[in-house]
Amino acid sequence: MPEKKHIVVLGAGFGGLTFTQKFRHPNARITIIDRQNHHLFQPLLYQVATGGLAMPDIAEPVRTILSRREDVQVLMDSAQSIDTEKKTVELSHQTLHYDYLVVALGMVNSYFGNxxxxxxxxxxxxxxxxxxxxxxxxxxxxxxxxxxxxxxxxxxxxxxxxxxxxxxxxxxxxxxxxxxxxxxxxxxxxxxxxxxxxxxxxxxxxxxxxxxxxxxxxxxxxxxxxxxxxxxxxxxxxxxxxxxxxxxxxxxxxxxxxxGVQANPLVDQLPGDHNRKGQIATEPDCSLRGHPEVFAIGDIADLVDCKGVRVPGVSPAAMQMGKHVARILENELNEKSKARPPFAYLDKGSMATIGxxxxxxxxxxxxxxxxxxxxxxxxxxxxxxxxxxxxxxxxxxxxxxxxxxxxxxxxxxxxxxx
Amino acid sequence: MPEKKHIVVLGAGFGGLTFTQKFRHPNARITIIDRQNHHLFQPLLYQVATGGLAMPDIAEPVRTILSRREDVQVLMDSAQSIDTEKKTVELSHQTLHYDYLVVALGMVNSYFGNxxxxxxxxxxxxxxxxxxxxxxxxxxxxxxxxxxxxxxxxxxxxxxxxxxxxxxxxxxxxxxxxxxxxxxxxxxxxxxxxxxxxxxxxxxxxxxxxxxxxxxxxxxxxxxxxxxxxxxxxxxxxxxxxxxxxxxxxxxxxxxxxxGVQANPLVDQLPGDHNRKGQIATEPDCSLRGHPEVFAIGDIADLVDCKGVRVPGVSPAAMQMGKHVARILENELNEKSKARPPFAYLDKGSMATIGxxxxxxxxxxxxxxxxxxxxxxxxxxxxxxxxxxxxxxxxxxxxxxxxxxxxxxxxxxxxxxx
Incomplete structure (x- = not known):
């Protein structure tokens, strides 16, 4: 029996968590890394800030969400660096080797140089x-x-x-x-x-x-x-x-x-074109050019989908990308299909509440x-x-x-x- | 019409809050001061510490609890000093004069000198x-x-x-x-x-x-x-x-x-006998000797009640003392009775949960x-x-x-x- 493929997922936001929840394969194991212990439902964060909700109302430990997945290891840590040549991610106390890497690090606040x-x-x-x-x-x-x-x-x-x-x-x-x-x-x-x-x-x-x-x-x-x-x-x-x-x-x-927001600074270490927000250009399948084993999903991806729509930085898009990459990898590990379908964004609409x-x-x-x-x-x-x-x-x-x-x-x- | 009597309450724990909720008199107004913005249900604090409850589950803003009481002013502040001769309490930015003072400051952690x-x-x-x-x-x-x-x-x-x-x-x-x-x-x-x-x-x-x-x-x-x-x-x-x-x-x-716990250090400033925990001896009616206008209630009071029972430092005792002092002051302002009844502790039992x-x-x-x-x-x-x-x-x-x-x-x- 060959050794299981190791998939490393950086970030347990909407993109990384959806990938991990949707992907399952007997010949693979996942390590998902987030610097917080919880997945955060960011769209309701403003209600915590204004006293409408308690913090645990909109956050759930990643470990708890995935506790039934014996094939998933959750680590609370910050990636220090990514080496796409050696296929390694350096954490605080250990270096992980990956077969596939899913980068879903999300955005940080941007002050436009100030x-x-x-x-x-x-x-x-x-x-x-x-x-x-x-x-x-x-x-x-x-x-x-x-x-x-x-x-x-x-x-x-x-x-x-x-x-x-x-x-x-x-x-x-x-x-x-x-x-x-x-x-x-x-x-x-x-x-x-x-x-x-x-x-x-x-x-x-x-x-x-x-x-x-x-x-x-x-x-x-x-x-x-x-x-x-x-x-x-x-x-x-x-x-x-x-x-x-x-x-x-x-x-x-x-x-x-x-x-303003900009991509997590770690995304700079990925090879390829970065736009002014630090987002990285991906192939239509969400992988990086020349690195079919590395995917960038969620807000950090700079991608125009197969219908010509620029994929927006919203949580439904991140979840759809996570699901898309999960299907691609499952097919590949099943050796069913070599061709990877391009990502197609389905706009489910958007809404904002005002009081x-x-x-x-x-x-x-x-x-x-x-x-x-x-x-x-x-x-x-x-x-x-x-x-x-x-x-x-x-x-x-x-x-x-x-x-x-x-x-x-x-x-x-x-x-x-x- | 004479000016309203000013009652200053220090601390919005079980004692101070109960006093404020129970006391009502048209010729009096209350200022209640706490260094936090919330009344805390301390008996369940360990469940917040162990992840069973969220913080707002066991705390409620003092201001919200008392919002219907037009006669009550809530201040989030720390008393810096108490002058029982001048009848003043010094806060961070102002000095309050009181006619009656209810000290319900509670206990702080004690490390026995270490x-x-x-x-x-x-x-x-x-x-x-x-x-x-x-x-x-x-x-x-x-x-x-x-x-x-x-x-x-x-x-x-x-x-x-x-x-x-x-x-x-x-x-x-x-x-x-x-x-x-x-x-x-x-x-x-x-x-x-x-x-x-x-x-x-x-x-x-x-x-x-x-x-x-x-x-x-x-x-x-x-x-x-x-x-x-x-x-x-x-x-x-x-x-x-x-x-x-x-x-x-x-x-x-x-x-x-x-x-271990000891009385809030501010209690040291009150005149009278302090025991080794810093609690202050009170008269049977919960007032201080020689200062019938100053009351010490809750954990900080060192009192053997009229039945010979040492009043324990538990929340029901603090609430009973708050209620007792509220009745005394209401009677006094009504000029109904000069004699103050002694406090009698009613033991409602105690319990502790173990997992x-x-x-x-x-x-x-x-x-x-x-x-x-x-x-x-x-x-x-x-x-x-x-x-x-x-x-x-x-x-x-x-x-x-x-x-x-x-x-x-x-x-x-x-x-x-x-």
């Missing part, structure tokens, strides 16, 4: 960042309640969100509801309805990847909720608790960065917004949340928050202990 | 500490899975709990279940059943405040679950990842301290243990959890964990980012 801005803002890619945003915003309002200086109070009650993509729009909407509506009954000295939630965007509209009609609907919802929109305005500078936009200095305790009972959704030619879109958003997110327990817990939190205006996770630890 | 031990151990008094324990223990097993050195693996898979009071016993039981049973299916390289959970106690039995029969039952349960008991053994030294007990050096990645489906309970002369005691423990803890949403969420987590052996909150953030 890396100093990172220390004055909080991104929204990990549970840790969501926790820091929750801590920062809730603590600011607690401080404002204990102080009497009006300008200091206003600074503490100002939150700036940079970038009006889906994450920025959802974040600004949720923040506005939290500070202007939920806090209203809770404070005695400050007036939470006087808080400022500012959404900054360099383009001329929010949600640029959506149709202009959906953009306009989203913009209308945001304005109705009291979010201040600053469109067509690039960020000029960010320093400690201060952001300069279109010549205006805005003092704000909390600055949240959802403006309580408002959303925009687009499915091909169909666009809708408002309450029906919001109900659909609820249903889709519940269905895709991993694990029954989480689904039920999240449903209860949402029902409670909807009927009582009481998001359940408005608890934080003292920032000094971070 | 304060250096604090940095090598983690206590269990706050959400932050529970989070750190979860992170430490789960991360240790992840590291062990990625390493190959057997002695280093054993060190990582060893947890020492110091102190076999209710917290230590519950902690050791939950840890043993987590590492020896839950982890069993999840790991490929290490054998989680070889993990060591060691419970160290200076006395000759666990749960010394219970009867000898209950102690023996608890001990039996712990041993059946694979907890190593080291009774009659005082801690000699603790250094980085190493503890010396009875001449034996034990290398352990995680050392949890539940051995899945085992517990000990004592109610006066009645003692029981095993599954019936565990069911009772479940019911009581659900009833006393504050807020309907939390109760339902916790019930679901417990049902899921019980039927599937899958505690739901085994998610942590990378320790490097703390």
């Amino acid at each position: 890396d100093a801005w990172a220390q004055h803002t909080i991104g929204l890619k990990s549970l840790n960042e969501a926790r820091r945003i929750r801590q920062r915003v809730l603590n600011a309002f607690e401080q404002a309640e204990a102080l009497h200086d009006p300008s200091e109070r206003q600074r503490l009650m100002t939150v700036v969100v940079v970038g009006a993509g889906p994450t920025g729009v959802e974040m600004a909407g949720a923040l506005s509801e939290l500070t202007k509506r939920v806090f209203k009954k809770d404070f005695r000295s400050i007036k939470p309805e006087q808080s400022r939630i500012i959404l900054v965007e360099a383009a001329d509209r929010v949600l640029t990847m959506y149709s202009e009609a959906s953009s306009a609907k989203a913009q209308e919802s945001l304005e109705r909720m009291g979010v201040e929109l600053k469109l067509n305005q690039a960020v000029e500078d960010i320093s400690e608790a201060c952001i300069t936009v279109g010549g205006e200095r805005i003092e704000a305790e909390s600055i949240i960065w959802t403006a 309580r009972s408002s959303a925009v959704a687009e499915f091909g030619k169909f666009q809708f917004s408002g309450f029906p879109a919001w109900l659909l958003w609820l249903a889709v997110h519940l269905v895709f949340l991993i694990g029954f327990r989480n689904r039920l817990a999240v449903l209860i939190q949402w029902m409670y928050a909807y009927t009582k205006y009481r998001p359940g996770a408005r608890v934080f630890e003292k920032p000094t202990q971070n | 304060d250096a031990w604090a940095q090598h151990t983690i206590g269990l008094k706050s959400l932050n500490e529970a989070r750190r324990i979860r992170q430490r223990v789960l991360n240790a097993f992840e590291q062990a899975e990625a390493l190959h050195d057997p002695s280093e693996r054993q060190r990582l898979m060893t947890v020492v709990v110091v102190g076999a009071g209710p917290t230590g016993v519950e902690m050791a039981g939950a840890l043993s279940e987590l590492t020896k049973r839950v982890f069993k299916k999840d790991f490929r390289s290490i054998k989680p059943e070889q993990s060591r959970i060691i419970l160290v106690e200076a006395a000759d039995r666990v749960l010394t405040m219970y009867s000898e029969a209950s102690s023996a039952k608890a001990q039996e349960s712990l041993e059946r679950m694979g907890v190593e008991l080291k009774l009659n053994q005082a801690v000699e030294d603790i250094s980085e990842a190493c503890i010396t007990v009875g001449g034996e050096r034990i290398e352990a990645e995680s050392i949890i301290w539940t051995a 899945r489906s085992s517990a000990v309970a004592e109610f006066g002369k009645f003692q029981f243990s095993g599954f019936p005691a565990w069911l009772l423990w479940l019911a009581v803890h659900l009833v006393f959890l504050i807020g309907f949403r939390n109760r339902l969420a916790v019930l679901i987590q417990w049902m899921y964990a019980y039927t599937k052996y899958r505690p739901g909150a085994r998610v942590f953030e990378k320790p490097t980012q703390n």
Whole structure:
């Protein structure tokens, strides 16, 4: 019996995890590596940041998800380097040899060359960042309640969100509801309805990847909720608790960065063409040119599919790529087929929610917004949340928050202990 | 109309919160101060530490609990000093004058003079500490899975709990279940059943405040679950990842301290007799001698009640004292009665759980243990959890964990980012 083929998967996001769940072959074993112990349902991360959900509601240990797969080894580690000639991945304490490598490392925050801005803002890619945003915003309002200086109070009650993509729009909407509506009954000295939630965007509209009609609907919802929109305005500078936009200095305790992402720096080590976001060009089958044993899937892949569509950096695309590569490798190990089919992206539509009972959704030619879109958003997110327990817990939190205006996770630890 | 009396409450634990909830008077207003934004249901903190519950499940913002009380101002702050002559409490940014002061500051970890031990151990008094324990223990097993050195693996898979009071016993039981049973299916390289959970106690039995029969039952349960008991053994030294007990050096990645508590240092500033734990002697009505306008309630009070019973440092006692002082002050403000009744402690029994489906309970002369005691423990803890949403969420987590052996909150953030 020949030795089993070793497949190494880097990253347990939507792409890497889907590949691992879909691929099964008696002559192969998988090692999946992630620097966190959990798969994170990133689309709901903004709700952890705004106190609507608890951290375990949207995360599940990778090890637990895969505990029945005896052929899968899960390691919590960070790859230090990749050698595609020797076919090795170097981890903190060991070097793994692979027969096949699936790189699904995802994106990190990008500051367009202004890396100093990172220390004055909080991104929204990990549970840790969501926790820091929750801590920062809730603590600011607690401080404002204990102080009497009006300008200091206003600074503490100002939150700036940079970038009006889906994450920025959802974040600004949720923040506005939290500070202007939920806090209203809770404070005695400050007036939470006087808080400022500012959404900054360099383009001329929010949600640029959506149709202009959906953009306009989203913009209308945001304005109705009291979010201040600053469109067509690039960020000029960010320093400690201060952001300069279109010549205006805005003092704000909390600055949240959802403006840009770039491929995980490790992707630079892969041979091939990288675009300005650090994404790597792949062959139509998702493999690297000259390295049919190495695949790049998910956000880090720069790929125009066989129908001429540029595959977007969204979770359904990552999952579809993971599944596609799983089929290719199963066929190859079965020696059934030498020809690898090209990847074809199936657009299942997209949607973004803007606070309580408002959303925009687009499915091909169909666009809708408002309450029906919001109900659909609820249903889709519940269905895709991993694990029954989480689904039920999240449903209860949402029902409670909807009927009582009481998001359940408005608890934080003292920032000094971070 | 005379100015309203100002009542300042320090601490929003069981004592301070109960006082504030029970006391109502048109001629009074309350300011309640806590250094955290939440009331914490401390009896379930060990379940957050062992991944059974999420942090918001056992904590609720004080502000939210009291949002309907227009007469109550909540401040998240730490009292810097108390002046019982001037009747002032100094906070970070302001000084409050009080007519009545209710001190309910609770206990902090005590290392019996060995304060250096604090940095090598983690206590269990706050959400932050529970989070750190979860992170430490789960991360240790992840590291062990990625390493190959057997002695280093054993060190990582060893947890020492110091102190076999209710917290230590519950902690050791939950840890043993987590590492020896839950982890069993999840790991490929290490054998989680070889993990060591060691419970160290200076006395000759666990749960010394219970009867000898209950102690023996608890001990039996712990041993059946694979907890190593080291009774009659005082801690000699603790250094980085190493503890010396009875001449034996034990290398352990995680050392949890539940051995001792002392009154919050601020209690030292109150005039009167302090015992060796820093608790302050009170008059029978819970006020301080010579200061009928200052009350000390909860764990920090050193009081033998009117029936000759030393009031124990448990949450029901704190709640009863809070209620008692609320009645006294209401009567006084109504000018109904000058005589203050002495506090009488009503022992409602006590119970401790030892892992899945085992517990000990004592109610006066009645003692029981095993599954019936565990069911009772479940019911009581659900009833006393504050807020309907939390109760339902916790019930679901417990049902899921019980039927599937899958505690739901085994998610942590990378320790490097703390």
